[in-house]
Amino acid sequence: MRVVATKEPKLGAVVRTLRGRDQEQYAVIVGIVDARTVLIADGEKRKFDAPKKKNVLHLEIFDFVGSEVASSIQETGRVTNGKIRYALLKFMESLKTEENGKETSNG
Numbered sequence: 001m002r003v004v005a006t007k008e009p010k011l012g013a014v015v016r017t018l019r020g021r022d023q024e025q026y027a028v029i030v031g032i033v034d035a036r037t038v039l040i041a042d043g044e045k046r047k048f049d050a051p052k053k054k055n056v057l058h059l060e061i062f063d064f065v066g067s068e069v070a071s072s073i074q075e076t077g078r079v080t081n082g083k084i085r086y087a088l089l090k091f092m093e094s095l096k097t098e099e100n101g102k103e104t105s106n107g
Contacts, residue, residue: 009038009056012070014091019058026091027052028069028084029061043084064091 009015013029017040030051031039038059039051046052066087072079 007056007061009059009061010065010070011073012066012068012087014062014064014066014088015040015054016060016062017054017058018060020054022046022052026088028066028087030069030073030079030084041081041084042088043081047081048079048084062091064094066090 009029009032011029011032015027015029015038017023017025017027022045025042027040027042027046029038030041030048033039033053036056038054038056040046040054040059041048041051066083068083069079069087072083
């Protein structure tokens with residue numbers, strides 16, 4: 001699976017912050033305020049109960065969507081911090097396998 005950056009925010013999508021104090025950190029979109037603003041959480045430093053409000057122009061939004069996170073938010077309006085951390089862990093694993101695939105195909 002290839003991880004590609006997109007521009008459209010979706011619930012459960014993994015993002016990397018490009019600006020601000022939390023620059024270069026990964027998080028998950030847990031809410032969409034409007035077309036330009038989303039709420040993000042990482043499940044550790046930034047919990048679901050206190051998400052960070054970010055401008056989408058300050059985020060790199062990936063195609064990788066944590067299905068557990070998205071379905072939980074749609075069904076109950078909430079998600080556990082553990083599910084957020086799990087989605088980020090799966091995303092990081094997919095990045096590593098993609099990098100390993102590039103190294104073996106180039107070598």
